[in-house]
Amino acid sequence: MDKMRLETSDIREKNVELIGKLFPCCVTEYRTEGDKVNKKIDFDALRRILGEDISEDDEKYEFTWVGKKRAFMEACSPTRSTLRPELDRSIDWDTTENLFIEGDNLTVLKLLQESYLGAIQMIYIDPPYNTGEDFIYSDNYRIDSREYEEMIGIRDESENRLFKNTNSNGRFHSDWCSMIYSRLLLARNLLADEGVIFISLDDNEQANMRKICDEVFGESNFIAQCVRKRRDSQANLSKNISPIHEYVFIYSKRNGDILNKVRASIDENEYRNPDDDPRGPYKTMPCTNKGGSVYTVVTPTGKEITEEWRFKQETYYALLADNRLVFPKGGDGKPRYKLFLSEKMEEGQLANTWLDNLASNQEATRELKAIFGDRVIFDTPKPLGLLKFCLELATKKDSIILDFFAGSCSTAHAVMQLNSEDGGNRKYIMVQIDEACDEKSDAFKKGYHTISQIGLARIKAVSDQMKKAGDKIDLGVRVFRADDSNMKDIYYSPSDMDQSLLPLLESNIKEDRSDLDLLFGCLLDWGLPLTMRHMSECIDGYTIHTYNNGDLIACFDEDIPDSIFKMIAKRQPLRAVFRDSCFRNSPDKINVVELFKVVSPDTRVKVM
Numbered sequence: 001m002d003k004m005r006l007e008t009s010d011i012r013e014k015n016v017e018l019i020g021k022l023f024p025c026c027v028t029e030y031r032t033e034g035d036k037v038n039k040k041i042d043f044d045a046l047r048r049i050l051g052e053d054i055s056e057d058d059e060k061y062e063f064t065w066v067g068k069k070r071a072f073m074e075a076c077s078p079t080r081s082t083l084r085p086e087l088d089r090s091i092d093w094d095t096t097e098n099l100f101i102e103g104d105n106l107t108v109l110k111l112l113q114e115s116y117l118g119a120i121q122m123i124y125i126d127p128p129y130n131t132g133e134d135f136i137y138s139d140n141y142r143i144d145s146r147e148y149e150e151m152i153g154i155r156d157e158s159e160n161r162l163f164k165n166t167n168s169n170g171r172f173h174s175d176w177c178s179m180i181y182s183r184l185l186l187a188r189n190l191l192a193d194e195g196v197i198f199i200s201l202d203d204n205e206q207a208n209m210r211k212i213c214d215e216v217f218g219e220s221n222f223i224a225q226c227v228r229k230r231r232d233s234q235a236n237l238s239k240n241i242s243p244i245h246e247y248v249f250i251y252s253k254r255n256g257d258i259l260n261k262v263r264a265s266i267d268e269n270e271y272r273n274p275d276d277d278p279r280g281p282y283k284t285m286p287c288t289n290k291g292g293s294v295y296t297v298v299t300p301t302g303k304e305i306t307e308e309w310r311f312k313q314e315t316y317y318a319l320l321a322d323n324r325l326v327f328p329k330g331g332d333g334k335p336r337y338k339l340f341l342s343e344k345m346e347e348g349q350l351a352n353t354w355l356d357n358l359a360s361n362q363e364a365t366r367e368l369k370a371i372f373g374d375r376v377i378f379d380t381p382k383p384l385g386l387l388k389f390c391l392e393l394a395t396k397k398d399s400i401i402l403d404f405f406a407g408s409c410s411t412a413h414a415v416m417q418l419n420s421e422d423g424g425n426r427k428y429i430m431v432q433i434d435e436a437c438d439e440k441s442d443a444f445k446k447g448y449h450t451i452s453q454i455g456l457a458r459i460k461a462v463s464d465q466m467k468k469a470g471d472k473i474d475l476g477v478r479v480f481r482a483d484d485s486n487m488k489d490i491y492y493s494p495s496d497m498d499q500s501l502l503p504l505l506e507s508n509i510k511e512d513r514s515d516l517d518l519l520f521g522c523l524l525d526w527g528l529p530l531t532m533r534h535m536s537e538c539i540d541g542y543t544i545h546t547y548n549n550g551d552l553i554a555c556f557d558e559d560i561p562d563s564i565f566k567m568i569a570k571r572q573p574l575r576a577v578f579r580d581s582c583f584r585n586s587p588d589k590i591n592v593v594e595l596f597k598v599v600s601p602d603t604r605v606k607v608m
């Protein structure tokens with residue numbers, strides 16, 4: 001039940017609302033002081049609607065919203081965050097090439113820019129649809145609708161709600177657009193030249209998404225806005241009409257024949273092999289075709305038939321010679337060509353935009369129940385059928401697939417399942433914020449306190465199941481958590497430090513960071529992938545880390561003796577990293593630089 005307002009209304013707001021009721025297209029969003037977003041009348045639009053001329057000088061074709069520029073800047077701004085390895089939560093850390101990253105995807109996408117630039121073949125995302133009930137996102141952090149109300153001031157100091165915060169007032173559109181825009185800008189950089197992005201969405205933001213994708217990926221790289229049946233049955237609860245569909249947007253990085261054909265849906269009963277053709281069962285199709293080549297053919301009974309034929313004359317004779325034509329009516333009828341089942345299967349068929357035969361979201365819930373028992377542990381999973389369809393359309397057997405709104409990790413599940421079916425070695429990167437599960441939810445009661453725990457539990461369950469069944473594909477995952485920088489603030493702005501305090505500062509690295517944290521921080525900085533093999537060895541009490549056979553060697557100990565520097569230089573790594581504080585003094589540091597120049601001139605040496 002709605003609460004009484006118990007205060008007079010804002011007349012200005014009421015007037016805007018009244019005009020908005022008459023002319024919805026004349027109401028727009030704008031930013032007020034203190035970053036609040038509010039509604040106002042677009043007077044140009046109102047004048048136009050009332051038939052008054054307005055200046056055309058500043059007209060241009062564009063799609064914009066409150067916060068667009070800031071979202072762009074947000075995507076471009078650097079981050080000092082890092083990814084910290086979580087070995088305890090990982091599976092087969094040493095051998096796997098799959099990744100699960102817990103953290104806000106804006107930060108994570110920024111962190112992956114160097115290591116995975118142009119390396120991702122397929123992205124699938126299923127972002128919040130902005131239903132008015134899902135979370136609201138603000139530039140670089142996530143807030144729930146209550147915090148949002150506080151931020152934009154629709155609760156007063158005494159916590160009284162001043163007006164209803166529904167999505168119908170349109171206030172949420174700008175924030176949602178900013179949220180998705182900055183992430184897509186970053187995601188595009190990660191796509192390979194032949195890469196493809198699939199985006200699930202419903203009617204709430206589909207029009208905005210189309211415009212944003214046109215801008216980010218280019219209108220010419222629009223492949224399709226597929227309509228997908230999301231419910232098997234309709235719930236008679238909606239107003240006017242029951243929405244049982246949603247959309248899958250497909251954009252590519254570059255224009256061209258990008259998508260694979262899909263398995264043809266074939267009724268095998270239509271195929272027979274009455275003459276024991278060694279190419280197997282076939283069905284016959286007419287050779288005639290309106291507007292085709294005109295010539296005369298002779299049937300086995302000697303009858304001459306002049307027609308418009310589907311094939312050029314020389315092709316016709318080639319088919320005849322290859323026993324690919326049959327003449328019905330005892331050899332007297334018009335020729336028909338053989339369409340072999342094997343060839344039809346191999347050729348596949350183009351996918352189309354009407355996705356009514358892929359599994360529904362209800363099926364996705366059943367799939368999740370099959371893993372977690374009979375409780376709804378996650379509200380919005382996508383079905384494996386949809387994800388495998390996308391994978392078949394857009395990936396090769398060794399592609400990397402990214403989902404940065406991973407949820408229950410159905411994309412990871414689909415990758416494992418498809419690899420198991422076709423012997424592929426596709427690898428996935430899942431990104432999921434550590435969003436808390438409602439304490440009253442079944443998930444929480446079952447011990448899953450965050451959505452990322454659910455996603456990882458699914459990966460583990462599927463992995464265990466497949467291992468039990470004897471699958472030999474990569475069923476592991478390396479888990480990382482996005483966290484603030486490994487370095488203290490002094491590292492970034494030493495000039496801010498009072499010189500007299502410097503000697504007190506033992507290290508510029510945060511005390512709670514392990515060697516492995518530092519190693520992976522360096523990998524991100526240097527743009528190395530996160531899934532390569534590495535080993536650590538202890539030599540004379542010093543720990544040496546070698547990444548991918550010498551792509552990088554690091555030693556993060558203090559007071560490293562010459563012997564260790566020499567040993568590392570002799571191994572001639574491509575890169576070497578040490579702590580800045582490992583040198584006793586500046587001359588020692590210069591000596592090490594000289595040592596590498598002589599022993600391993602191609603090694604790039606850095607300190608942190």
Ligand SMILES: C[S@@+](CC[C@H](N)C(=O)[O-])C[C@H]1O[C@@H](n2cnc3c(N)ncnc32)[C@H](O)[C@@H]1O
Nearest residue numbers: 104105126381382405406407408410432433435
């Ligand atoms: C609609 S669900 C995706 C469901 C998923 N496709 C599946 O099949 O399980 C969207 C997910 O994105 C996550 N999410 C929302 N904002 C995020 C962000 N900024 N960074 C990472 N994950 C986010 C939510 O927690 C939620 O789990």
